[in-house]
Amino acid sequence: MKAPERIYMAQTLIQHRLHPSTRSWLKRGLDLLGSLAGLMILAVIFVPLVIAIRLDSRGPIFYTQERYGLHGKIFRIRKFRSMVLNADEIKHLVDNEANGLIFKNRNDPRITRVGRFLRKTSLDEFPQFxxxxxxxxxxxxTRPPTHDEVARYEPHHWNRLDVKPGITGEWQVHGRSAVLDFEQVVQLDLRYQQRWSVVYDLLLIVRTLKVVLNGQGAY
Incomplete structure (x- = not known):
């Protein structure tokens, strides 16, 4: 068990937190149905996206990264690569327009031409199904944090990990990339936990579809 997971688990044992969404079979059933639908769409769009990414820039098709999930459990996500091959190495050359523990830049030069399309349409997220x-x-x-974020967490930030991370959530329907303050992200994540129900999940999914189709807040 790695350090962030140990820290979270120690806090959980003390505070006895167990969010009801983590025990809901209805939520899990919705996840299974939705992920199967997403994977079927992925099967259709996979080859055209692979060709587009290959023609646009050199490097792998997928970008793989460790993220922290429920109770600090580490897992690996894959996205269709939307940046140049050495994006992580040259990150320090790009100005961070966000506040706190997140990194955002509206005109990030590391994003490829195809990558901007993938991000605007959220197609880069489909492997996460x-x-x-x-x-x-x-x-x-909630938004799944990276190791860089978790390593600098304050005590109240750990509450975000009381539920599973999501492909979408409150942050997705309230600005997506336009949310430039980490504490605002935290507040949105905690608000989701307070309001959670399966019906609320369905409402956020519908709102996410509207936001994505309108191309709002993505870059």
């Missing part, structure tokens, strides 16, 4: 299918993620949840 596999994470939902196997149970690492949910269709709706």
């Amino acid at each position: 596999w994470n939902v299918f196997v149970g690492d993620m949910s269709l709706v949840g």
Whole structure:
């Protein structure tokens, strides 16, 4: 068990937190149905996206990264690569327009031409339906943090990990990439936990579809 997971588990044992969404069979059933639908769409769009990414820039098709999920459990996500091959190595050359523990830049030069299309349409996220299918993620949840974020967490930030991370969530329907303050992200994640129900998950999914189709807040 790695350090962040140990820290979270120690806090959980003390505070006895157990969010009802983590025990809901209805939520898990919705996740399975939604992930299967997403994977079927992925099967249709996979070859055209692979060709487009290959023609646009050199490098792998997928970008793979460790994220932290429910109770600090580490898992790996895959996205269709939307940045240049050495994006992580040159990150320090790009100005961070966000506040706190997240990194955002509206005109990030590391994003490829195809990558901007993938991000605007959220097609880069489709491989994460596999994470939902196997149970690492949910269709709706909190934004899954990276190691860099978790390493600098304050005590109240750990509350975000009381539920599974989601492909979408409150942050997705309230600005997506336009949310530039980490504490606002935290507040949105905690609000989701307070309001959670299966009906609310369905409402957020519908709102996410509207946001994505309108191309709002994505870059």
